[in-house]
Amino acid sequence: MSISPAAPEGARTAPLVETTGIEIIAESERTARPRDLFWPWFAANVSVFGMSYGSYLLGFGISFWQATIVAVIGIVLSFALCGLVAIAGKRGSAPTMVLSRAAFGVHGQKVPGIISWLTSIGWETSLAISAVLATATVFEILGIGAGSAVTVIAALAIAALIVGASVLGYHTIMKLQSILTWATGAMTIVFMILTIPHIDLAAVMSAPSGPPQAMIGALVMVMTGFGLGWINISADWSRYQKRSASDGSIILWNTIGGAAAPVVLVIFGLLLAGSDPALNTAIESDPIGALITILPLWALVPFWIVAVLTLVSGAVLGIYSSGLTLISLGIRIPRPAAAAVDGVILTAGTIWVAFFAQNFIGPFQSFLITLGVPIAAWAGILIADVLSRRADYDEQALFDPKGRYGSIDWISVGTMVVASVIGWGLVVNSFAEDAPWNNWQGYLLEPLGLGTFVEDPAGAYWDGNWAYANIGVLFALVFGFAVTWFARRSRIRAQERTA
Template identity: 70%
Template sequence: MEEIRDPATFPGGSIMSRIAPDARPVSPALIERNGIEIIPEDQRTARPRDLFWPWFAANVSVFGMSYGSFLLGFGISLWQATVVAIIGIVVSFALCGLIAIAGKRGSAPTMVLSRAAFGVQGQKIPGIVSWLTSIGWETSLTITAVLATTTVLHTLGWVGKDGDVAVNIIATIVVAALIVGASVLGYHTIMKLQSVLTWLTGAFTILFLILTFQSIHWDKAFAHPDGSFAQTIGALVMVTTGFGLGWINIAADWSRYQKRSASDLQIVSWNTIGGSVAPIILVFFGLLLAGSDDKLSAAVGADPIGALAALLPTWALFPFLIVAILTLVSGAVLGIYSSGLTLLSLGIRIPRPAAAAVDGVILTIGTIVVVFFAQNFIGPFQSFLITLGVPMAGWAGILIADILRRRRDYDDEALFDPRGRYGAWDGVSIATLVGVSVLGWGFVVNNFADAAPWNNWQGYLLFLIGGREGEWAYANLGVFFALVLGFVITWFARAGRIRRQEQA
């Protein structure tokens, strides 16, 4: 049996064994032991349609309805917002599907496969950004779940202001335990959990739509006037970033158990279908609700869960709370599991369950700090995460071009060897990432200028398109520029290098 070692992760320890093709499949253990190593062939038993479950469960949250308010906030009409939502959601999850192809070809986590484009050591640059982005957004989901608990229990009259601290403590413990527990158990447990949550949350979401249908006033909803082209593009960038692009740095983590013979088209299709179906319906319904009631639209912007809960009869509030928490937990589990894998890809020498636990502890601490000590930290926190979205978009463009240029599976050994065909550093990819990030930051605006004035350095190129007060200022074109330019530059500048790598 031939063994492959990764000196950067487990020096002196085997992390992957090549098992003979006729070896019997191994039943998955309760706790997944695989880390960033190549998944052995006998364990690649997943089917493309299995990808539907994690993506659907993580995106069926009623929180998606809040995007109806966000889109109308750009000053566009309901039909424009509907078209924007469909295009943005489908395209963004299709991009996730393209990244997922790499997981099938290489049977390794996203950030390990990114080494083919950036080099074994160079990958650590986007890896750090990815880790910060993942753990940041999942902490934000956890905070939302904890605060939603207090909001709904207040509405029910079960707790008064004096009980807020106790409720927040209990909610933090329960939510964090669910997220960390599932993440530590790993891939197989998460896949089963997501399939159960899909049916549970999907059923209650349908019930929510039925119970709130009477709140829609069709004439008023469709009376919103059309917005300008700049406003429409701004809304498109926002919805694209808020949905698929928010998951793109972990997309291959969930396809690495697929057989190498699986169809690329099916991988992309099931990612896209799983991620898109629920959000399209939820955003459209959210548009109808927000378009029908200006007060509701404003309330959603400040407190999405609480505003939507106010539409329900009292008997439905507690089930709504449970399902809302579970859907937020579902998304956070995917992120924390993947952030643990990213942590390992950076060279941290601990087992995968321990990496997930470490990230879970960081998530819990972050939640405690915001909920109990620094609630005004939310604005600066989100401003910081949005800033990371520009280099993440650039990284996505680079990796997608790299994936589409390749015609062969990855060299397993070279992904862990700086002396292999992928090298230690890829100067072209690193320079491209830095360049498109600098350009992209020049065309985005800090949406939390008052709460995070230290981040107002962005937007230094907006004078080219009308300045900070122009109609293009809040279109956040920098994200789009980083994604497209990252792809185009890589497609042409690295074509020869990719060809030589595959011929080595």
């Protein structure tokens, strides 16, 4: 049984429920313009959750100005990389993980596909958890309720919102995101105005500067937390673009939509976290709830509603795309059903973390770095593949293992495996106590003289400035790009000559 490579021409316009799965979008439905990409990316990243990254950055022991430089460079660069991947969506009119078959082969693509699915599931679950924790905090402050019942009800209600929008699909999501952009953007500005009195510039500026290696570690965290966290779904939102759309415009609107809000939010978060050590500590266990507590009582409910909607907005993008990825792995179910399946996983994961996890940020950052290595390797490979191609994709061959893209491209698969193995050896689990399952990383640091593992009765740790720089992520990205750029160019030219 094979999946149809093309959607029927003349399909109904903007249906209530999008039934199109991983097949090629019909020409009649490709009506989107580059500037339309602003709405989903802005709405998904205008969340106040971005302010919590101010606390995370300062945790690397760097100053306000160092953290600001890191935030601007990391956020803009990572979303520009998303824009490069989004070009593939315009050229091939298919989801990201289907277009990636051109680089990895029709069956070889399942290797990065599984990693992508896990990444999307993890991201959407973390956003849902933040929304649930924020809800529990607000209800407790208002005296409405507290405890397990509130947590369960909040988890089910938030999961229902996320899954409902994801099941409806692309057209509904695009409309909702354009509305949420204005509402959430306005309320975020109100939050910033109300919390300006909490800023203590003298305290913020008193933080000492850290070494360059700490800035690199912070840069990696920002890139994986923002653009690289979305890069595996970038083409999902550009596949409805007209073929005549400019590549440069697609990159521009992806970058502006994704980076505009986070740059402002993270810098403001740096000001808040640097002003209040207690707030800085509270963000570790409940990022949104901690920020909400510094608001006046009258602003809690409206801000809570908007904060939850922004988190839901980001999770919707994740669930929608994880459903497409699930289908691309060979699961033969309709797209709405795939989104529903991932929704069940999200709900279960959210309830488990809300009840049993003692710390939120530790496992979250550990998760980001671990999956960030193979995702960075895949991104480097796909970006090099996209930039090397001079023609649109062979749409039929994306679904045929006997076509020009083949079944498995061993160069790409091997490059991703090697980049990941080396990359994992160059990152460490900074949260060994909260995420002990990740303590296997960093095995190349001591052999390369980049760090020393110290067994201490008070708690084991890594010694050395490079140990916590997590350069494995950057290595995987650059290595994947460089190998593909030089080793696969002749193969790409041969594929295009057989058109």
